[in-house]
Amino acid sequence: MAPLTRKAAIVGGNRIPFARSNSAYAQASNQDMLTATLDGLVARFGLQGERVGEVVAGAVLKHSRDFNLTREAVLGSRLSAATPAYDVQQACGTGLEAVVLVANKIALGQLKSGIAGGVDTTSDAPLAIHDEMRRVLIALGSARTLRQRLEALAGVRPGMFVPETPRNAEPRTGLSMGDHQAITTKQWGISREEQDELAVRSHQNLAAAYDRGFFDDLVTPYLGLTRDENLRPDTSVEKLAKLAPVFGKDDPDATMTAANSTPLSDGASAVLLASDEWAASRGLPVLAHFVDAQTAAVDYTHGGEGLLMAPAYAVPVLLARNGLTLQDVDYYEIHEAFASTVLATLKAWEDPAFCKERLGLDAPLGAIDRSKLNVNGSSLAAGHPFAATGGRIVASLAKQLHEAGPGTRGLISICAAGGQGVVAILES
Amino acid sequence: MARTELGSAPSMPVLFARAAVTARGRGGDLPDTRLARTGVRVAAVDLAAYDRVCGFPLADPLPAPYPHVLTFPLQVALMSDRAFPLALPGLVHVRNRIEVLRPVGADEALDLEVWAERFARHRSGATVDLCASVAAGGAEVWRSRSTYLARGATAPEGAPESDLAVSVGDLERPVATWRVPDDAGRRYARVSGDVNPIHLSGLTAKAFGFKRAIAHGMWVKARALAALSGRLPDATAVDVVFRRPLFLPSTVTLATAPVDGGWDLAVRNAASGVEHLVGTVRPLP
Numbered sequence: 001m002a003p004l005t006r007k008a009a010i011v012g013g014n015r016i017p018f019a020r021s022n023s024a025y026a027q028a029s030n031q032d033m034l035t036a037t038l039d040g041l042v043a044r045f046g047l048q049g050e051r052v053g054e055v056v057a058g059a060v061l062k063h064s065r066d067f068n069l070t071r072e073a074v075l076g077s078r079l080s081a082a083t084p085a086y087d088v089q090q091a092c093g094t095g096l097e098a099v100v101l102v103a104n105k106i107a108l109g110q111l112k113s114g115i116a117g118g119v120d121t122t123s124d125a126p127l128a129i130h131d132e133m134r135r136v137l138i139a140l141g142s143a144r145t146l147r148q149r150l151e152a153l154a155g156v157r158p159g160m161f162v163p164e165t166p167r168n169a170e171p172r173t174g175l176s177m178g179d180h181q182a183i184t185t186k187q188w189g190i191s192r193e194e195q196d197e198l199a200v201r202s203h204q205n206l207a208a209a210y211d212r213g214f215f216d217d218l219v220t221p222y223l224g225l226t227r228d229e230n231l232r233p234d235t236s237v238e239k240l241a242k243l244a245p246v247f248g249k250d251d252p253d254a255t256m257t258a259a260n261s262t263p264l265s266d267g268a269s270a271v272l273l274a275s276d277e278w279a280a281s282r283g284l285p286v287l288a289h290f291v292d293a294q295t296a297a298v299d300y301t302h303g304g305e306g307l308l309m310a311p312a313y314a315v316p317v318l319l320a321r322n323g324l325t326l327q328d329v330d331y332y333e334i335h336e337a338f339a340s341t342v343l344a345t346l347k348a349w350e351d352p353a354f355c356k357e358r359l360g361l362d363a364p365l366g367a368i369d370r371s372k373l374n375v376n377g378s379s380l381a382a383g384h385p386f387a388a389t390g391g392r393i394v395a396s397l398a399k400q401l402h403e404a405g406p407g408t409r410g411l412i413s414i415c416a417a418g419g420q421g422v423v424a425i426l427e428s
Numbered sequence: 429m430a431r432t433e434l435g436s437a438p439s440m441p442v443l444f445a446r447a448a449v450t451a452r453g454r455g456g457d458l459p460d461t462r463l464a465r466t467g468v469r470v471a472a473v474d475l476a477a478y479d480r481v482c483g484f485p486l487a488d489p490l491p492a493p494y495p496h497v498l499t500f501p502l503q504v505a506l507m508s509d510r511a512f513p514l515a516l517p518g519l520v521h522v523r524n525r526i527e528v529l530r531p532v533g534a535d536e537a538l539d540l541e542v543w544a545e546r547f548a549r550h551r552s553g554a555t556v557d558l559c560a561s562v563a564a565g566g567a568e569v570w571r572s573r574s575t576y577l578a579r580g581a582t583a584p585e586g587a588p589e590s591d592l593a594v595s596v597g598d599l600e601r602p603v604a605t606w607r608v609p610d611d612a613g614r615r616y617a618r619v620s621g622d623v624n625p626i627h628l629s630g631l632t633a634k635a636f637g638f639k640r641a642i643a644h645g646m647w648v649k650a651r652a653l654a655a656l657s658g659r660l661p662d663a664t665a666v667d668v669v670f671r672r673p674l675f676l677p678s679t680v681t682l683a684t685a686p687v688d689g690g691w692d693l694a695v696r697n698a699a700s701g702v703e704h705l706v707g708t709v710r711p712l713p
Contacts, residue, residue, distance in 0.1 A: 027476030032486040039487070039658070076485050076657045222488060223472060224535050 013395020095390020118387030182248025206377020269391030668707025
């Protein structure tokens, strides 16, 4: 009997260079960037006027008018207008979750092809009217008499004219993500030097990847940018050592700076997935296959776990299901939300107590070969437009695996707000 | 032929004012003058503002009508000059043909040149074509021909008949309805520099014989093309005639039909069906 599922192929990807907040893409909306990214993918793989099975993407910071963001981007793109699309949102896990959704439908035979992506802008951010003002306006809208209208308007106070800006803070704790991570950093005893070294390596690896042309078929220039704006090829541990901490500042030994934390950024990414047959019928390559994925979540409010530690829980489940050890991986892509997120995750996997008590494992997962980690740079250097990071990682890891040859295996780990994590395995 | 190069874009309010005070006593043939600017760069904020007003996505290839915003001030400079035979106030834009020879990048340095030609006879006056050519890297990438009607004017002896024929097929099916607000003229004026008073307010429009402010024809054209984003050929000719003024505010419909690898389109008043714009989009070889 034929197998009921097949592994989805990753054909390739496209993204625009990531920009720093309020810089090169200050005038661009999420829809502009997602449309440009889709059009770049269309151009790269000859999809003009074609109907792709589905386009799945999302944004973390989203205007209410963008309820159908992905479909609207498809309609403005060169894809066939008969291409279905839907939005997803799982904070910084959005992009990878979109890939999981498309890959699973391909695996089940429900789709022959699909595009997964994500976009975010911190420049063109949605502003909401003050919540009390919103209630006044709703009451005003439903008022039927002059008296009711006047009563509704009587509720207006001067402070209500100040709009609400989206905050990078957890609603349940009031702490910013960086301040949350500062707690984890201290808990795991991650030093400033380790964090700065990881940041410098991210810049060096990304710069080297650009220099060897690795991104030539992964990135399409946009609005004058040809490389990620945050990239500092000439940075050094000495330079980074001079920066003042920005998170966990109540602690005199605070270690997290603007350099070992990802900057607010703008950008978009997209990945083309398909069945092997669909790719072959169009003469398109298969860079890698999407093997499996896992999500996890932690109780960071009352449960004593770090906000960004969920991937540490998801990875062992994923590995066990696939009969793999942590060391059976050739390339690790651990999203650098903060340098210390990566380092705390690696330390946790080496820690017998954590692995036994929290993960319920008999033995720790153990250490990894650091030379296989984020080999083409990651978010500290590239920037991190929240929902765009998953697509960036999937496309570049798939290409890396393809270059390394058949049977090469890659692991992706992405932490997300709300104490969640999305992890996945790719294989060439 | 005289070719004058301008160092910067001329001030449009100044030109419109000059054209108004020098409107009388004009005549003769078209000037043999070309106005040019070289190495013109598009400012990202200007493009983004234009895109927002017209409905284009912010992308690297310029929207097909965008170079018109760059060449239009030179055309106004030409028309407001005393040597130009027709008075600018009262000129009506009746036809516009744009040819995009290849997609033009927003970061390319552009060389602009404009001139006037084809002084022609029209049943209610005379028409003249204001032409523009845009080059990048020494090769022409974009050109346009804007035909203006001067009612009551007389074309020179032996002038040809004016050509305002753009034929479209059946366009019965409206595909979209737009509410065009009463500030549409002011909004497009801000991003295009076309501060012709007939577009700015009811009062200023009345002074020039219109009952209300009217939308810029080039905005209507741009808005229609924006509705076809992602569905336009890379190299394309967009040829439209502006039939009746679009009074502000109005509700209009867009009708489209795919024809010969391009489109036929019409913008009409939603209630009366009066045609504001009819045109064709065709791929260029």
